[in-house]
Amino acid sequence: VTPRFGVFRREGEPARVGALVEGRVVDMAAAARAGRLTGVPDAGAVFSAESLNPFMALGREAWSACLERLPELDATLALDEVEPLLPIEVADYVDFYSSRHHAENAGRIFRPDADEPLPPNWRSLPVGYHGRAGTVVPSGTPIVRPQGQLRGGGGPEHGPTRALDIELELGFVIGSPSRRGQPVGVGEALEHVFGLVLLNDWSARDIQAWETVPLGPFLGKSFATSIGAWVTPLEPLLDRRVPGEVQAPPPLDYLRTEPLVFDLGLEVSLNGATVARTNARHLYWTVEQQIAHLTANGASLRTGDLLGSGTISGPEREERGCFLELSWNGAEPFELPGGGTRTYLEDGDEVVLSGEGLAEVRGVVQPAVNT
Ligand code: CA
Numbered sequence: 557v558t559p560r561f562g563v564f565r566r567e568g569e570p571a572r573v574g575a576l577v578e579g580r581v582v583d584m585a586a587a588a589r590a591g592r593l594t595g596v597p598d599a600g601a602v603f604s605a606e607s608l609n610p611f612m613a614l615g616r617e618a619w620s621a622c623l624e625r626l627p628e629l630d631a632t633l634a635l636d637e638v639e640p641l642l643p644i645e646v647a648d649y650v651d652f653y654s655s656r657h658h659a660e661n662a663g664r665i666f667r668p669d670a671d672e673p674l675p676p677n678w679r680s681l682p683v684g685y686h687g688r689a690g691t692v693v694p695s696g697t698p699i700v701r702p703q704g705q706l707r708g709g710g711g712p713e714h715g716p717t718r719a720l721d722i723e724l725e726l727g728f729v730i731g732s733p734s735r736r737g738q739p740v741g742v743g744e745a746l747e748h749v750f751g752l753v754l755l756n757d758w759s760a761r762d763i764q765a766w767e768t769v770p771l772g773p774f775l776g777k778s779f780a781t782s783i784g785a786w787v788t789p790l791e792p793l794l795d796r797r798v799p800g801e802v803q804a805p806p807p808l809d810y811l812r813t814e815p816l817v818f819d820l821g822l823e824v825s826l827n828g829a830t831v832a833r834t835n836a837r838h839l840y841w842t843v844e845q846q847i848a849h850l851t852a853n854g855a856s857l858r859t860g861d862l863l864g865s866g867t868i869s870g871p872e873r874e875e876r877g878c879f880l881e882l883s884w885n886g887a888e889p890f891e892l893p894g895g896g897t898r899t900y901l902e903d904g905d906e907v908v909l910s911g912e913g914l915a916e917v918r919g920v921v922q923p924a925v926n927t
Contacts, residue, residue: 558793558913559626560786561608561751564638571641573603573611576786576915580631581638587629595621607645608787612731612750613859619731619750619789640785642694643753644729647860649692649781650850651725651757651773652684654841656801658869659683661881666765679805682841682849684866687757688778692862694785695917701903701924702779704763716924717760717776719886720901723867724824724877724909726836727755727783728843730861737854742813745847748857751787754822754909754917755864758782761880761900783862784915793913796820801840810852815842822868822911824877829893832882834868834875836911 560576561584572585588599596602596618602610611618653659656674663673677683703716731750734740740748757777764776800815817837824832846863867877876882879900882890889897901907901921909917 558788559623560788560915561611562643562786562915563607563641565641566633566638570604571606573605573608574633574638575626575629575631576635577626577631579635581633581635582626582629582631583633586632592629593622593625595625606641607860608643608750609645609860612644612729613733615732616747620791623789623791640694642692643783643785643787644862645860646689646692646862647730647858649687649689649862649864650684651687651777651864651866652682652841652846653678653866654682654839654846655866655868655877656840657838657871657875658867658877658881661869661876665880665885679803680807681811682846684846684850685772687773687781687864689862691778692781692783695782695915695919696785697780697782697919698922699758699780699782699919700922702760702763702775703924704760704775705766706762707766712766717762718900719761720921721759721761721879722824722901722907722909723757723759724822724832724834725755725757725867726818726839726865727753728846728863728865729753729787730857730863731859732857733859734851734857736856738851738856739810739854740847740851740857742811742844742848745844746790748847749790749843751789752793752818752914753784753787754911754914755862756782756907756909756917756919757864757867758919759878759880761885781864782917782919784917786915788914793818793820796913798837800837800842803840807845810848811845813842813844815840815845817842820912820914822877822909825908825910826892826898827894827906831890831892832874832876834870834877836865836868838868838870838875839865
């Protein structure tokens with residue numbers, strides 16, 4: 557079982573770092589005080605912090621040392637004894653668009669008359685945009701239906717979204733920072749990655765459709781992004797990688813590598829019933845390439861940066877990682893396993909993302925705030 561790191565609180569006690577091992581929690585702050593984490597510099601302070609950032613900033617050697625110690629430590633706390641908090645202090649949040657099947661389906665939905673569903677740049681670079689770090693929330697946080705400007709029959713209107721959606725994504729968490737002005741090479745990019753989370757990039761498709769030209773997603777995405785409460789370190793997942801799709805045409809030199817993708821089964825459930833099953837191997841661009849591209853202009857990585865992969869969809873209908881695709885933007889309501897059909901999310905709906913080796917991401921939709 558892959559260990560995971562998070563931050564938790566117990567009633568009347570300060571928040572601190574924990575490790576989730578086989579369903580129980582190691583109190584890492586207590587282990588550090590007891591001198592059991594000798595390979596980790598300044599372990600007492602690092603594991604008494606209210607986020608994983610000080611630990612993540614230490615770099616690969618300290619992460620490996622900690623993983624080596626972990627089997628010797630006692631998991632003294634049951635999972636239901638602790639309240640997991642947001643595990644990282646999110647620095648910058650970047651959302652990519654790296655699944656070919658998702659990008660092609662979106663192209664077919666929004667540009668049905670185009671010969672080629674992918675935008676002209678899509679096979680040349682990992683398309684992305686900078687998102688809103690301050691609204692990243694941990695699993696379990698309720699999601700209030702956002703309001704915004706929508707295209708109405710008689711002109712723009714303001715009101716609650718009628719097309720609230722999810723996006724099933726992998727989130728890569730940056731540990732070691734990079735230096736501004738110095739691009740990170742594709743071959744060294746993984747050295748900066750601390751770990752992985754599942755990520756639900758909640759989206760209001762009608763707000764997004766109206767606002768998105770010409771600068772890209774804005775308020776249709778920025779109201780909430782949910783991540784798992786426990787971060788899975790990269791190291792134990794490296795042997796889950798398999799060759800990815802052959803990239804044709806070959807990308808430019810700074811992006812060129814043998815693409816390896818994570819073979820991790822993923823699921824979306826709605827009110828307890830599975831509505832999509834896919835796999836992280838359906839990503840075309842790898843996190844190494846995303847990092848190399850993100851830093852190619854000299855922009856730097858910070859500890860706590862969160863890189864969303866983009867919605868992960870496979871080739872089959874049941875492998876689509878968002879309701880936009882599952883319902884073809886509302887035109888083809890999809891069947892729910894328990895009966896009935898659905899296009900977009902309704903108030904009271906609960907969505908759970910789950911994946912092999914990764915903590916689940918849960919969220920309930922609450923009605924729009926009365927204004
Ligand atoms: Ca997204």
